[in-house]
Amino acid sequence: MLRIGGIELDVPVGQAALSGYSDGPMRRIARRLGAPYALHEVVLDRSILRPGKLRRRTIPPLEPDDHPIGGQLMGAEPDEFAAAAEIMVAHGYDVIDINFGCPVKKVLGRCRGGYLLSDPDTALAILRAVRAAVPPAVPVTLKMRRGMDDTVESERAFFRIFDAAWDLGFAAVAVHGRTVRQKYVGPSRWDFLARAKRHAGDRVVLGSGDLFTAEDVRRMLAETGVDGVLLARGCIGNPWLFRETRALLAGGPLPPPPDVPEQGRVIRAHFDLTVQAYGEAKAAQVMRKFGIKYAELHPHYREVRTAFVRAQTPDRWQAVLDEWYDPSRPWPPGVRKTGPGLLVAAGACQ
DSSP states (O other), rough: EEEEEEESSSEEEEOOOOOOOSHHHHHHHHHHHTOOOOOEEEEEEOOOOOOOHHHHHOOOOOOOOSOOOEEEEESSSSSHHHHHHHHHHHHTTEEEEEEEEEOOOOHHTTTTTGGGGHHHHHHHHHHHHHHHOTTTTTTTTEESSSSSSSHHHHHHHHHHHHHHHHHHHEEEEESSSSOOTTTTSSSHHHHHHHHHHHTTSSSSSSEEOOSSSSHHHHHHHHHHHEEEEEEEEEGGGGHHHHHHHHHHHTTTOOOOOOOHHHHHHHHHHHHHHHHHHOHHHHHEEEEHHHHHGGGSSSTHHHHHHHHHHHSHHHHHHHHHHHSSSSEEEEEEEOOOEEEETEEEEETTTT
């Protein structure tokens, strides 16, 4: 069990906000395969402050099966952050999440995301403004990295912001075990997650970083003591990770990786949801990045990846699925992904 404010989740796992990925179709597929909670991809506060096409495109209407959902915001000005949070609550988001973790150079250059870990005064002003603007019944959460860099000053700033979130009544804080300067290079420091959880006591701390398998999730929970985890890169093209994690945390055996026909059924469902969300003309373009990741679970990864890259129309997408996910063919076993770019055949040592 995991509680985020008044929201109860039956398993301590959620889908993180993934810029460019965690749209409605991806979230809904993840939920069908066991994700009890998901976050919308990060949204710039200014993009939703004016009504019109940009707001509708940035935060489209939510579907009934897409709850509970967190809306993650990024910005630099406390008043704009607060106003955008109010809009997201009005649009049906169950949780408001503040992003102080994005390591992208363009974001840092505009004093947003992870930059705010180096500016605690502004960070605290944003926390106060958002918590004051959002109704008390709506949980507010925070996403952080473990600091801007590895200096003592950076760690001091981290814990100043971390403690302020609890003092202001935040429901949970998610901590990624890398610094902003690291981006995604080098290992995530799980020992720091353990320190942060010990420091927080009985408050809800979520862990993130280097979670690519169900065993990774089990191990992070056991080794760090965090209350839950958010799956990020590990679940792109692999929504079965939620099903596998549920099974392992329930004390059962790890399910086998999805076979090729099952993969095909899920990809078709994802494509259909994408058509509903974006229209048939745009669906193939949107799904290209997902097809590349789904292909990593196929026993003929390289050929399937190439086929998805070349599929520029809905008809070509259907042709790829018909050829490479044909349930009548005797396919080899599916592949289990064990890390970024690391593939292990079903049944092999991991």
